[in-house]
Amino acid sequence: MHKYNRTLYSLIAILVVYTVSFVIFIFYSISNFAFADFYKRLDLRRKLVAEEMLNEGPLDKNFEWTYEYVENLDKQQNFIVEFDKNDRIIYNKGLAPELWKDIDKTGAYNFKIANKFYSTNVYIKDSKTYLVGVSAENYFYEHHLAYLRNLLFISVVLGVLFVVVVSLLVKRSFLKPINGIINDVEKIGSENLFLRLSETEDKNVLNQLSRTFNRMLARIETSFETQKNFISNASHELNTPLTSIIGTADLALSKERSVEEYQQSLTKIISAADNLEKKTNALLLLARTGYENNGTNFKPVRIDQIIMDADLTVKAINERFHIKTDFTLLPEDSMKLKVKGSQALLQLAFSNLISNACKYSTNHTAYVALGALDNSVIVLIKDEGIGIPAQDIPYIFDPYFRASNTGNFSGYGIGLPLARNIIQMHNGKIKVTSEVGQGTTVRIELPTVNVL
Amino acid sequence: MVRAKRVLIQTDFTVNSLHVVMDLLDNHIDDSFVIILAHGMASDNSITELLGIHAEDHLDSLQSEDFIKACQLMCSKYGERIQDLYSDIITSENGNYFRNYCKGNRIDHVVVAENVEFAKLTARSFDLLHVFKKNKSKEPSAVYLDTDVEIKQSEDKIDSLFFRKKWNVTF
Numbered sequence: 001m002h003k004y005n006r007t008l009y010s011l012i013a014i015l016v017v018y019t020v021s022f023v024i025f026i027f028y029s030i031s032n033f034a035f036a037d038f039y040k041r042l043d044l045r046r047k048l049v050a051e052e053m054l055n056e057g058p059l060d061k062n063f064e065w066t067y068e069y070v071e072n073l074d075k076q077q078n079f080i081v082e083f084d085k086n087d088r089i090i091y092n093k094g095l096a097p098e099l100w101k102d103i104d105k106t107g108a109y110n111f112k113i114a115n116k117f118y119s120t121n122v123y124i125k126d127s128k129t130y131l132v133g134v135s136a137e138n139y140f141y142e143h144h145l146a147y148l149r150n151l152l153f154i155s156v157v158l159g160v161l162f163v164v165v166v167s168l169l170v171k172r173s174f175l176k177p178i179n180g181i182i183n184d185v186e187k188i189g190s191e192n193l194f195l196r197l198s199e200t201e202d203k204n205v206l207n208q209l210s211r212t213f214n215r216m217l218a219r220i221e222t223s224f225e226t227q228k229n230f231i232s233n234a235s236h237e238l239n240t241p242l243t244s245i246i247g248t249a250d251l252a253l254s255k256e257r258s259v260e261e262y263q264q265s266l267t268k269i270i271s272a273a274d275n276l277e278k279k280t281n282a283l284l285l286l287a288r289t290g291y292e293n294n295g296t297n298f299k300p301v302r303i304d305q306i307i308m309d310a311d312l313t314v315k316a317i318n319e320r321f322h323i324k325t326d327f328t329l330l331p332e333d334s335m336k337l338k339v340k341g342s343q344a345l346l347q348l349a350f351s352n353l354i355s356n357a358c359k360y361s362t363n364h365t366a367y368v369a370l371g372a373l374d375n376s377v378i379v380l381i382k383d384e385g386i387g388i389p390a391q392d393i394p395y396i397f398d399p400y401f402r403a404s405n406t407g408n409f410s411g412y413g414i415g416l417p418l419a420r421n422i423i424q425m426h427n428g429k430i431k432v433t434s435e436v437g438q439g440t441t442v443r444i445e446l447p448t449v450n451v452l
Numbered sequence: 453m454v455r456a457k458r459v460l461i462q463t464d465f466t467v468n469s470l471h472v473v474m475d476l477l478d479n480h481i482d483d484s485f486v487i488i489l490a491h492g493m494a495s496d497n498s499i500t501e502l503l504g505i506h507a508e509d510h511l512d513s514l515q516s517e518d519f520i521k522a523c524q525l526m527c528s529k530y531g532e533r534i535q536d537l538y539s540d541i542i543t544s545e546n547g548n549y550f551r552n553y554c555k556g557n558r559i560d561h562v563v564v565a566e567n568v569e570f571a572k573l574t575a576r577s578f579d580l581l582h583v584f585k586k587n588k589s590k591e592p593s594a595v596y597l598d599t600d601v602e603i604k605q606s607e608d609k610i611d612s613l614f615f616r617k618k619w620n621v622t623f
Contacts, residue, residue, distance in 0.1 A: 336528050372525065374527075
């Protein structure tokens with residue numbers, strides 16, 4: 001942050017130095033121009049004065065300057081001095097005597113004393129030497145330039161203020177989303193790993209940062225949740241068949257029984273042990289997928305194959321479940337169905353979603369459809385089940401959350417967050433729409449191989 | 453290779469309107485098509501519209517993300533049978549304009565979907581098929597389709613293209 005501030009202040013300093021230099025340059029150029037231009041105008045008037053003098057006899061007592069040719073300058077005064085070879089004044093009209101020693105008596109000469117500008121030149125007529133000159137005050141220099149100086153000074157002050165304020169506002173607007181991300185990230189801890197940073201559809205860097213963070217969080221959450229829940233899930237899931245085994249064995253051993261009764265008990269025990277084995281395998285799969293989520297082992301896999309495998313898995317878990325698959329919109333080119341991902345994880349996600357669809361429907365039927373877009377595949381999993389109440393939809397991806405109308409169905413609220421994390425790990429999108437009593441539709445979009 | 457037929461299908465840029473495209477392709481399985489999804493929207497004749505607003509600008513605002521995805525889905529599904537599929541805006545109800553548009557775009561057929569009622573998408577939208585029927589000439593000819601109305605009542609999302617009446621059940 002300090003480095004960022006230093007860069008910003010350097011930038012402000014550069015802008016301020018540039019503005020001030022620019023203003024000084026403008027002021028200097030205009031002053032220079034005002035001097036040069038005024039001397040030119042003074043020279044012109046001096047030439048006219050000389051013309052008049054040479055034609056009309058300067059020493060005539062009745063001689064009067066006429067000003068009919070050009071506009072008179074501010075406080076303009078003309079003067080004529082006749083002098084000898086030793087620069088002694090013979091005749092003076094209009095020149096202050098104290099200036100005489102400072103004037104160049106050999107040719108044209110311009111000078112300035114206080115606010116007054118002078119233009120003089122030496123003329124020879126009838127073997128007499130005259131110095132003719134004009135003096136005037138530069139109104140523009142006196143008044144306009146002062147006004148310009150004040151104007152530029154105010155402009156510089158306002159400009160610098162503007163640069164500073166805008167820079168600070170820009171800095172704040174740049175830092176605001178970053179601070180937002182920092183605050184959001186600080187809120188996320190091990191107890192609320194399901195929280196995500198807000199994302200938009202923009203492709204700006206900060207949004208990409210949020211997206212990357214979210215993907216990382218999805219990976220961490222899946223890993224964390226599967227590990228955290230493994231023990232509790234395992235103990236809970238394994239407890240039921242174990243209780244059944246212990247109970248049946250206890251009952252069988254409580255007194256002497258016939259061979260048929262023992263056989264019956266042992267059959268019950270074997271059935272419970274089988275159930276136990278299935279659950280152990282499922283839990284092992286869940287645990288193993290938790291570690292395989294870094295994306296490095298992703299390979300191109302066909303999504304239609306995964307869906308068919310997931311369908312078989314779901315049917316194997318519960319024979320009452322029916323899956324109706326609509327492959328009518330499958331693309332002609334099977335390459336369009338290839339997704340870069342983990343077969344096991346995607347199968348886990350889809351089997352979770354399909355078994356949910358079956359579980360929450362009275363007819364235990366899930367409708368699955370698949371199609372290909374330009375750069376992604378779309379999978380729809382639909383049911384005609386109990387639906388999800390609108391107020392519950394924002395929370396369905398939170399771990400352990402179960403919709404308010406699922407009281408009659410067993411479950412732990414793990415499947416949907418797990419499926420979402422797996423989809424997000426594959427840069428996919430998952431969207432759930434539902435209507436109570438009508439059913440639920442889960443729409444999944446996964447990018448295909450060519451764009452990954 | 454047989455030349456693809458160039459057909460004009462009226463659309464209101466809803467996913468449901470694409471059922472007509474599916475019905476056309478399913479009913480003519482031996483043909484390939486260049487499909488122009490056209491929407492009638494009268495120009496307001498303002499100088500701003502004439503100089504600054506083009507069909508693409510209207511299309512950008514009228515086509516939803518799901519509509520574009522549904523078009524992609526269709527192109528993937530039918531592969532080479534859809535040689536091209538694009539949307540366009542027809543800006544005048546004038547019969548000559550429509551005839552010239554069809555001539556210029558070498559339209560072979562205009563698809564008339566039975567059971568599909570025209571609904572105005574914007575205040576300036578008009579029924580293209582009405583213009584077509586009013587100005588009947590030899591070309592382009594009409595192709596009549598009996599479309600599935602039941603499906604069209606559902607929500608306008610890409611989902612509505614799936615699970616149509618005669619879809620194959622694989623399990």
